Amino acid sequence: DTEVTQTPKHLVMGMTNKKSLKCEQHMGHRAMYWYKQKAKKPPELMFVYSYEKLSINESVPSRFSPECPNSSLLNLHLHALQPEDSALYLCASSRQSTNTEAFFGQGTRLTVV
């Protein structure tokens, strides 16, 4: 089983709202990722967690706040977003943060109005 589950599938939020994206995997993977993907562009790395610790933050604005409560869960807290933040947000996991392939969820389509 190589399933990464993301919820919700779609989200519309106003610029003053606070919302969270959730990601879950039960493969025993110890690395988890958040990517942002705009239309016709490749996924762009935002954050990497390794063994529940944030190991990479690709200079993402503070209105995006990641959280890894345990080895199976990854959240992305959203606050005061801008319309240009509208995109497909992808979560991924891998056995570890080096060498191994990553498996992706189906994404959350976020629209900021």
Add this chain to the structure above:
Amino acid sequence: EDQVTQSPEALRLQEGESSSLNCSYTVSGLRGLFWYRQDPGKGPEFLFTLYSAGEEKEKERLKATLTKKESFLHITAPKPEDSATYLCAVRLDQGGKLIFGQGTELSVKP
């Protein structure tokens, strides 16, 4: 600067017309090269992992190969259901970074 470049950007094939997609990379410390398939509005689907020059992996009509500077994804006798965007990604020796090329949008017509 670490870079991954895919070509062509788009490829239109007739059903049964074999071809190859290219992924060239310039990275300091390669920890694996990965091929993914992505359908519109969906997450990338993992296809292959390659680690060493000379390595080859095969799955149905797809075959991936790796040299020291590039990888090829060969598609033999494609079918319309092979239509998708194919993404190449490399894992860097930098704490877990996995970066993607721009992708090749493949369209196979019956």
